Each structure stands twice: as structure tokens, then as C-alpha cells.
Amino acid sequence: MTRFIMCGCNGKMGQMISQLVSQDADAEIVAGFDIWDDGHNSYPVFQNPKDCTVEADCLIDFSGVAAFEGMLEYCLDKKIPCVLCTTGLSEEQIEMAKKASREIPVLRSANMSLGINLLMKLLKEAAAVLANAGFDMEIVEKHHNLKLDAPSGTALALADSINEEFDNSYAYVYDRSSRREKRPQKEIGISAVRGGTIVGDHDVIFAGNDEVITFSHSAYSKGVFGKGAIEAGKFLKGKPAGMYTMSDVIG
DSSP states (O other), X not given: OEEEEEETTTSHHHHHHXXXXXXXXXXXXXXXXXXXXXXXXXXXXXXXGGGOOOOOSEEEEOSOGGGHHHHHHHHHHHTOOEEEXXXXXXXXXXXXXXXXXXXXXXXXXXXXXXXXXXXXXXXXXXXXXHGGGTOEEEEEEEEOTTOOSSSOHHHXXXXXXXXXXXXXXXXXXXXXXXXXXXXXXXXXXEEEEEOTTOOEEEEEEXXXXXXXXXXXXXXXXXXXXXXXXXXXXXXXXXXXXXXXXXXXXXX
16 A cells, blocks of 8 residues: 655646545555645645645655645655656756655656656667668647647657667757758657647657558546556655656556
């Protein structure tokens, strides 16, 4: 049994993870942190982490940048692992997390989905064979019409997982409308589609002579990210201090 503290417990992801944990026989949320609470949770909620005296095995953070420092200070004080899912952290805050990892286990990844992280692993193996055989590589990502950034952070992470196999020698191209030339070999095209309520689709295309291989991942709800965070927390329990990623979880 892994006992969790849920930081940002009353947000959308916090509530989703609370529901997922309630259906997991090997996990339990014993406390939550949030700036507000109406008493609807089955566990105590603290506005100030310093007021929490509940023992736990791991903290999952899906809060916001404003809560980051107080959350990290709590984890350091209690010496408990942290699954860091909050996005938009500053470079200074990221450095704080890295410094904290000298004392406690900290896990941070661009995407918490188990499937996406397995895909990154598979892409490294595929690219090592196919790119060297002359295959062109393209990434197409699709998200809902409310998403502000393009391309997605996940699309960039997928491209990075490929590019690392080639000493980052490939250039990323996001728009070809302004040029009139054939496609260079050493580039990865990344295209973004925005529409409707698409949670997240990513296709990685390897196009060669007379054959095309496509790796695809579709997220039908944000629950895939919550499930990944829970599995990451179980993985961190009992681990030594250090900086971890989801690639460590999937092995």
C-alpha cells in the first residue's frame, strides 16, 4: 500500500487522481493540499503544508507554480518522495527541484502517460534502424481548440527522444510554407492540429521508399496522466534520493 498526499487535490487533475486511487487496492490518499476546501474529500485537506502531520509515502503535485516552493519545502522537511506534475515552472524552480533531488527522490517528466513514455523508448529503437536507412521522420499532433501552445510539449519530447540517438543533429521544422525546396534529410517535421475536444493524439511517421511506418498514441481522457502519476508514486516509494523520469518507471 502506497500512501499519497495530493497537492492540488481540489483541481481537475487532483480530483481525477483521487477517484483513480479510490479504485486502486494498492494506493490511498491520506491527505491533500489546496487553497480551498468544502469538506467533500474523504481525507483531510490543508491550506498550509506546514500544518499537515499525516504520514505518507509520496506526494503527487498537480497544483500550480505558486504552491511549488511550499510543497517542495514540505517534502524536504518530511523526507518524502515527490512526483512533480506541475507545468510552467521557471528555470529557477526547476533548479530547486534538481537541488532537492540530492536529498529526496523527485520524478519529473514532460508527459506522465505510461503509453507516451513507452513510445519514446520504442522510437529510439526504431529511429536507430529506420533513419539510418533513409526514412524521413514527421510528427503530427492533435489537440483541442483551447490549447494555447503549439507544438505540444509531448510532440517536442517525442522529437527529442529521436534526436538524442543522433547527437541532436536533426533540425525541427514547424512550417514549410515559406520555402520552395525539397525536404532536407536531416530534419524532423512537427505539425500541429487544433480542433474540437481532442484530448491528445500523436503520430510519429517514418516514411521511406515504398513503405511507411507510423507509431500512434491517443489519449481519450486526462486519466492517462493521472494513472501515470500514481504508478510513478508507487515506483518512488523506498527509492534513494535522485532525479527520476517516467522512463525509469517503465524500465
